[in-house]
Amino acid sequence: MASKTIENYLKQIYLARQESRGKFIPMGRLANLMEVTPGTATTMVKALADAHLVGYEPRRGVKLSRAGEHLALHVLRRHRLVELLLVRVLKLDWSQVHEEAEEIEHAISERVLEAIDRLLGRPVADPHGDPIPTAGGKVHPQRFTSLATCPLDRPVRIVRILDQEPNFLRFVDQCGLTPQAIVRVQQRDPLADAVRLRIATDKSARCRILSGGVAARFLVRDP
């Protein structure tokens, strides 16, 4: 069985590849994500390569092998199903479940995972809208725009938030910018790097201003 540490390295490599579409993840980036020194990351990645979980090219970086990706998706499946259990069944706060799930994801067996999946009715997304890989390791491909790029003056539905930071999520919660919320982008000012939007469900008709970077963390689709 893969150790907790190995599972975390593979998960981070997988997640890093999502954003920067390049094949190889540079060591420095991985070391950062894992919060270890660069030397530690190099050592560990070489061990992962020996176990055929990743491909490693010195000074270029690391990428998942078939087997590594499979394992990473499995970890992600556990993580996201646990998050949903914590929110839906144990009524934990949306903003906190990510950190809780970080630990629990390494402790649950296939049996428990299946029981959670069944109880929750085979869900396809976690509380942040992140897709839950199937038991077979498939991820439903999402191709959403974001609040930084969607058309103006048209209502859109928030479907996913690309940030797990509790403080940020608490802010998101207070604004009402949670998944399923319907919002309309009224204006974008590229020079000021500002996005002005209105939340449909918010009767007070107040506007919100977000920076472009923050707006890009909200994925949306037609309602």
Added chain:
Amino acid sequence: MASKTIENYLKQIYLARQESRGKFIPMGRLANLMEVTPGTATTMVKALADAHLVGYEPRRGVKLSRAGEHLALHVLRRHRLVELLLVRVLKLDWSQVHEEAEEIEHAISERVLEAIDRLLGRPVADPHGDPIPTAGGKVHPQRFTSLATCPLDRPVRIVRILDQEPNFLRFVDQCGLTPQAIVRVQQRDPLADAVRLRIATDKSARCRILSGGVAARFLVRDP
């Protein structure tokens, strides 16, 4: 924070003291319970003693300190609440939850624990009837007889089973000797080491014969 290993040592020392009422647990016994070599147990116990979690006297054995017992009870609380969650909410089989909880007990935070406790309605016992320590570390003292010692020909209620072995629990399940079942001991034969009993809820009026040792693993009280 105490590591998983430390938590397990403390838990085993606590559980061992329950049975053999002597103050000190001999090293050999602990090494057995932890499935490590005696040398490993000695090394580890000396480290625990340095952390003031146990008292250690060479060649006599080990016992929990106040702090160690507190931690052990906390682990046990997590273990038993998780077991109950797995049975009641996730509908897992009674006979399997012990091994599942062995892992999960080290992964859940105070917050999650509290949420489980609330969801389950502050339960006082897990699916095997083992008492759940309170958040403050109190255990409701149980003083039950067992099927090996209770009065004959009087109905009694099974309240606890002192064995977590899946095969044994499956057998218990099939017999209907689960917690809450009402049974009557009809006869004891000390020489044959046999206990004959009838299960009240079993319409077929069939009898069961258990050895004295097995009978002693079923704690009972007046219905």
Added chain:
DNA sequence: CTTCCAATTTTGACTAATCAAAGTATACTG
């Protein structure tokens, strides 16, 4: 009182994961 045995402790070594710091390569800058 000696002998011996079984339970313990000690010793030396190993694995996984980590860090600090020194060394090396790549790429940028003039």
Added chain:
DNA sequence: CAGTATACTTTGATTAGTCAAAATTGGAAG
């Protein structure tokens, strides 16, 4: 193209937990 900054790798050391095997001891049996 040389010089340097940055990113990466190597090296040597550390900690937690473990084992195998040798050394010790405390008490039971003669």
